[in-house]
Amino acid sequence: MSLPHIRHDSSSTIPRSGRRTAWLWSSLIAIGGFLFGYETGVIAGALLFITPEFDLSAFAQGSVVSALLLGAMLGALVAGRVADRLGRRMTFGIEGGVFIVGALTTVCANAYIPLLAGRFTLGIAIGALSATVPVYLSEVSPAQIRGRTMTLNQLLMTIGILSAYTVNFAFSGMENWRIMLAIGIAPAVVMIVAACMLLPESPEWLWSRGKTEDAHRVLRSILGGAGATAHLQGRDRDGLSTRDGFGWRSLLMPRVRPALVVGATLAAVQQLSGINTIIYFAPSIIADTGLDVSQSIFYSIAIGTINLIMTIVSIRLVDRVGRRWLLLSSLGAMTATLTFLGLSFVLEAHPTVSLALMVAYIAAFAVGMGPVFWVLVGEIFPNSARAHGSSASTAINWGTNFAVSLMFLSVVRAIGLGETFWVFALVCAGSFVFVTKYVPETKGRDFEAVDTELQRRFARSGPARALAGAGAGSASADAPEMPRIHAPSDSGPR
Ligand code: BGC
Numbered sequence: 001m002s003l004p005h006i007r008h009d010s011s012s013t014i015p016r017s018g019r020r021t022a023w024l025w026s027s028l029i030a031i032g033g034f035l036f037g038y039e040t041g042v043i044a045g046a047l048l049f050i051t052p053e054f055d056l057s058a059f060a061q062g063s064v065v066s067a068l069l070l071g072a073m074l075g076a077l078v079a080g081r082v083a084d085r086l087g088r089r090m091t092f093g094i095e096g097g098v099f100i101v102g103a104l105t106t107v108c109a110n111a112y113i114p115l116l117a118g119r120f121t122l123g124i125a126i127g128a129l130s131a132t133v134p135v136y137l138s139e140v141s142p143a144q145i146r147g148r149t150m151t152l153n154q155l156l157m158t159i160g161i162l163s164a165y166t167v168n169f170a171f172s173g174m175e176n177w178r179i180m181l182a183i184g185i186a187p188a189v190v191m192i193v194a195a196c197m198l199l200p201e202s203p204e205w206l207w208s209r210g211k212t213e214d215a216h217r218v219l220r221s222i223l224g225g226a227g228a229t230a231h232l233q234g235r236d237r238d239g240l241s242t243r244d245g246f247g248w249r250s251l252l253m254p255r256v257r258p259a260l261v262v263g264a265t266l267a268a269v270q271q272l273s274g275i276n277t278i279i280y281f282a283p284s285i286i287a288d289t290g291l292d293v294s295q296s297i298f299y300s301i302a303i304g305t306i307n308l309i310m311t312i313v314s315i316r317l318v319d320r321v322g323r324r325w326l327l328l329s330s331l332g333a334m335t336a337t338l339t340f341l342g343l344s345f346v347l348e349a350h351p352t353v354s355l356a357l358m359v360a361y362i363a364a365f366a367v368g369m370g371p372v373f374w375v376l377v378g379e380i381f382p383n384s385a386r387a388h389g390s391s392a393s394t395a396i397n398w399g400t401n402f403a404v405s406l407m408f409l410s411v412v413r414a415i416g417l418g419e420t421f422w423v424f425a426l427v428c429a430g431s432f433v434f435v436t437k438y439v440p441e442t443k444g445r446d447f448e449a450v451d452t453e454l455q456r457r458f459a460r461s462g463p464a465r466a467l468a469g470a471g472a473g474s475a476s477a478d479a480p481e482m483p484r485i486h487a488p489s490d491s492g493p494r
Contacts, residue, residue: 014142018222025140026149028194029092031187032129033153035099037160038184039068039122041304044280045168046177053177054112062406065280067116069402071102071123072130073395079128080391081247087209088136088202089195095132096192099125100185107182130374131394135387138378139202142222143444147318150378151311154371158311161279162304169301204383207232250385251392255451258458259380262439263393269431270373271400273334274424275365277408278303278358285417286355299355306359310366322443323372323379324435330368331432337361338425345418373397379442380450 014022043065051061075095083091102125105118133153141149164180171180206215212232219228251260278285282300317326341357343349381389412420440453 014144014222014227015224018142018224018227019145021221022141022145022149025199026137026152028191028199029133029136030152030156031191031194032092032095032133033156034160034163034187035184035191036126036130037157037162038164038187039126039160040276040279041161041164042167042180042184043068043119045164045172046180048172049175049177050115054115056112060112064112064115064119066402066405067119068123068126069398069405071120072127073123073398073402075124075127075129076131076391076394076398077127078391079131079394080387080389082128083132083135083387084205084247087205088132088139089199091128091132092136092195092199093192095125095128096188096195098128099188100192103181103185103188107178107185127394127398130398131391132387134374134378135390136202138386139204140200140218140222143446145319146379147323147375147443148315150375151315151318151371153374154366155308155311155315158304158308158366158370162301162308165301165304204386208383248388250382251388253385255455256382256385256389258438258454259382259385259389259451260392261458262380262454263377263389264396265431265434266373266376266439267393267397268400269427269434270369271397271404272424272427273365273369273431274338274404274408274421274427275362275370276401276405277420277424278362279307280405281408282358285358286351303359303362306362307366307370310363311371314367314371317367318371318375319443322441323376324439324441326368327372327435327439328368328432330364330372331428331435333364333367334361334369335425335428335432337364338421338428342418342421342425345421346416347418376439376442379447380440380454382447382451 047056047061047064050056050064054060056064075098079091079095082094086094098121102118102121102123105121106115107118109115109118134150137150137153138146167180167183171177200218200221201214203215203218206212206218216228216232219231222228223231250256282303286299314326337357337360341354341361344354344357377390377393378386408420411423415423438454438457440450440457442450
């Protein structure tokens with residue numbers, strides 16, 4: 001099944017009110033991204049006070065941090081199925097509910113085990129949200145503004161991280177870790193109310209369930225009456241009659257595999273580039289460079305601010321210069337800054353040099369690799385496989401995040417801090433080559449156009465073709481299970 005997004009037709013314009021509506025819906029659901037960022041950032045500050053109170057060993061501290069990552073992997077895995085079965089809105093409601101249960105469990109925890117259980121539960125909610133928010137965003141956004149609305153997810157994530165750092169800073173004097181953890185509940189309530197009372201169901205999901213009238217009503221709010229009718233007639237013309245999702249099986253079909261290879265690789269690479277070693281361990285790395293601890297908390301706020309500012313820059317660029325250009329420039333700059341960062345540690349350069357390079361690295365990540373991965377996750381899969389494709393890619397992202405966070409300090413001990421950053425630099429250089437060869441441009445395009453480029457890129461390369469099972473002959477291989485993806489109508493740029 002194709003036509004996953006609200007179509008871009010260069011001859012049609014979206015009414016101004018429609019754009020505003022799409023922005024409003026997108027902003028409300030991107031609160032899910034805020035929760036993701038807040039919970040990732042808040043624990044470092046809270047742990048400073050939880051550790052003495054519960055007498056936590058180093059292992060126990062690490063497990064409190066990583067329980068969330070493991071839970072998130074699980075949450076991401078189940079989210080696609082739930083979102084396809086129950087609809088996107090109800091899934092958001094459930095995710096918000098699970099988040100509140102997890103948050104209350106951590107806030108009220110009086111020992112290590114309840115704390116761990118609460119963090120795991122929070123992880124399930126956050127992982128599930130991180131897999132479903134991009135899906136919804138891509139399904140309610142017209143192609144002309146889709147890059148920007150989808151980048152909102154990352155923007156809110158960076159605001160969440162920065163808010164957590166600021167809350168840590170503000171409440172560290174009172175040593176009140178329970179308030180730090182409780183603050184995350186308020187945005188979760190807003191998200192639940194929005195999902196249950198303000199947001200419409202995704203028109204794509206409604207259409208896939210045969211609720212064409214309802215889909216038309218939602219589309220009308222964005223495209224206007226004539227636009228909505230043309231959109232739905234376009235589908236009928238294309239003969240897209242199979243409306244049921246295909247579940248996990250859909251991901252293994254030859255036609256979908258190239259998208260899965262791209263989603264899974266970018267998911268892993270985003271974490272293997274070492275971003276969260278800086279986000280999670282910034283204060284200790286900075287303290288290691290010789291600056292004192294209070295300075296290091298201040299500098300971690302600086303890192304959070306740069307992360308936020310560069311994400312705003314990315315929002316401005318993503319629908320103009322395209323995803324590929326942003327990704328490639330970001331990866332090039334990440335490779336360079338990581339190489340020099342490693343060198344600064346190996347040569348024991350002045351701490352401010354390392355700090356400046358860390359900030360430059362975060363800026364390079366935030367302008368491309370950070371947001372663009374989450375944009376592509378919602379854009380590269382066909383309608384029938386989107387929720388599951390997003391689930392799989394997101395679960396890999398969380399799983400790799402877990403592995404890197406777990407192993408970082410041991411690797412540093414084994415080969416040295418500078419050398420570890422060189423490994424991250426190598427990953428970024430390899431990813432540059434991968435993106436050059438395999439990642440399609442999705443800016444302003446319908447799925448057919450994205451798919452055509454994906455198939456072309458994978459068909460050209462021997463090993464990747466074998467891995468992805470892509471190529472000219474593959475369409476017939478999936479024909480019994482999946483409607484043929486129709487002839488390309490490339491409406492986007494090359
Ligand atoms: C990544 C997160 C990371 C965040 C930092 C996101 O794109 O997926 O793991 O913590 O960026 O801003």
